[in-house]
Amino acid sequence: MRYLTISLLFLGLSACSVLPTTKNLVGKISQETINNPYFSNKKIDYVYKAKINAGNNNFGGLLILKKIKDKHHRVVFTTEFGNKIFDFEFINTKFKVNYITNKLDKKFIINALKKDFQLLVNQYNISVLKFNAKKEFIYKTMLNNKNNYYVLSKENNTLIKIIMASKRKEKMTISFRDIENNLSKNIELKHHNFNMTIELNYIN
Amino acid sequence: MHKTVFFISALLILVSLKSVSQTVALSKQEALSVKESIIITSKKTTSIISKFVQSKHLSFLSKDIISKGNLVFKAPNLIKWEYNNPFKYSVIFKDNQLLINDDGIKSDIDLSANKAFKNLNNLIIKSVKGDMFDTEKFKIAYLKDAKNYLISFTSLDKSLKSFIHKFELTFDRKTFRVLKIKMMETTEDYTIITFSNQKINTSVSDAIFNN
Numbered sequence: 001m002r003y004l005t006i007s008l009l010f011l012g013l014s015a016c017s018v019l020p021t022t023k024n025l026v027g028k029i030s031q032e033t034i035n036n037p038y039f040s041n042k043k044i045d046y047v048y049k050a051k052i053n054a055g056n057n058n059f060g061g062l063l064i065l066k067k068i069k070d071k072h073h074r075v076v077f078t079t080e081f082g083n084k085i086f087d088f089e090f091i092n093t094k095f096k097v098n099y100i101t102n103k104l105d106k107k108f109i110i111n112a113l114k115k116d117f118q119l120l121v122n123q124y125n126i127s128v129l130k131f132n133a134k135k136e137f138i139y140k141t142m143l144n145n146k147n148n149y150y151v152l153s154k155e156n157n158t159l160i161k162i163i164m165a166s167k168r169k170e171k172m173t174i175s176f177r178d179i180e181n182n183l184s185k186n187i188e189l190k191h192h193n194f195n196m197t198i199e200l201n202y203i204n
Numbered sequence: 205m206h207k208t209v210f211f212i213s214a215l216l217i218l219v220s221l222k223s224v225s226q227t228v229a230l231s232k233q234e235a236l237s238v239k240e241s242i243i244i245t246s247k248k249t250t251s252i253i254s255k256f257v258q259s260k261h262l263s264f265l266s267k268d269i270i271s272k273g274n275l276v277f278k279a280p281n282l283i284k285w286e287y288n289n290p291f292k293y294s295v296i297f298k299d300n301q302l303l304i305n306d307d308g309i310k311s312d313i314d315l316s317a318n319k320a321f322k323n324l325n326n327l328i329i330k331s332v333k334g335d336m337f338d339t340e341k342f343k344i345a346y347l348k349d350a351k352n353y354l355i356s357f358t359s360l361d362k363s364l365k366s367f368i369h370k371f372e373l374t375f376d377r378k379t380f381r382v383l384k385i386k387m388m389e390t391t392e393d394y395t396i397i398t399f400s401n402q403k404i405n406t407s408v409s410d411a412i413f414n415n
Contacts, residue, residue: 045265049291051306058311060293066264074264080293082260082387082395102366203290
């Protein structure tokens with residue numbers, strides 16, 4: 001009996017997460033569809049002024065996102081002058097590079113960009129665990145072998161954050177702010193394992 | 205009678221075809237004289253202050269992305285593009301540098317290390333100076349419509365071609381000044397910059413080109 005208690009205690013401890021987002025919270029098995037509504041309207045051209053800070057470098061441009069049809073998004077980044085920097089397409093689980101400027105045409109850069117923007121536009125996700133925090137519900141989902149945590153505010157049932165993580169470390173946080181009618185007018189993508197932040201402000 | 209009917213209908217068809225196609229190619233002589241007039245006008249230009257509207261067309265969007273601002277040029281090679289709507293952003297081409305002010309965040313890019321921007325810089329300065337008739341880098345075509353001259357430049361240079369496939373400049377027939385720039389990345393996606401309220405050869409302080 002004593003051994004059983006100890007083992008149960010261990011089990012309980014191991015189910016407790018070490019990630020800051022779910023620290024001291026116990027996840028319950030939960031299969032729910034989590035909707036990211038921010039790039040879900042086919043009629044809207046989602047155009048954002050982007051400011052990118054990487055290391056000590058600042059550069060900017062326009063990030064243009066468009067839902068072409070269900071499970072199909074186009075993500076294009078241009079300079080303020082209008083020249084394309086990259087042009088990606090996400091179709092179901094497929095990823096297509098329509099264009100990328102020579103300087104960025106490197107596998108690790110394309111992969112990093114792919115991961116970030118796939119997570120940003122991916123609309124439906126099925127949760128595996130649900131955490132009940134004080135002000136938020138946090139849903140753990142899986143995409144490409146990465147754990148993604150969707151943070152929904154309890155107050156208005158709105159998606160406010162997505163956190164991409166490995167088992168032990170949070171890698172990147174997407175914060176949705178200034179939200180109105182399923183449109184987030186200020187979005188921040190912040191990497192935690194290297195120094196890069198992308199700030200997006202809606203202009204269209 | 206039949207001949208007359210045939211003649212009139214043929215004429216009507218020709219006229220309607222012409223109004224559909226709108227632009228016609230210039231003769232060799234006409235092209236040469238237009239080119240010379242543009243170069244002469246550009247050489248007399250010491251400064252330009254102009255408003256501009258930029259329209260970015262992407263085939264998959266439901267409408268074009270519009271941004272507006274001011275352009276300041278001072279001979280021989282100072283240029284400032286200042287966007288003020290719907291975002292604040294300015295870029296100064298100065299010496300071998302790009303000076304950027306992105307809504308208060310200032311940075312610079314060394315053009316000698318950045319081929320794409322260097323190409324863009326050269327292209328803009330040469331277009332403003334009327335010095336872009338480089339037949340080694342471009343296949344050049346001279347056209348006109350009812351109001352303007354239209355000169356198109358198709359990139360032959362490989363490094364230029366990778367980011368700009370073709371560009372078209374629209375010149376006023378009377379003043380020989382650039383009214384419009386159309387930059388085509390592909391046949392589907394392009395950017396149009398239209399100039400208005402141009403002030404020519406007014407005094408422009410060098411301080412404008414400090415970041």
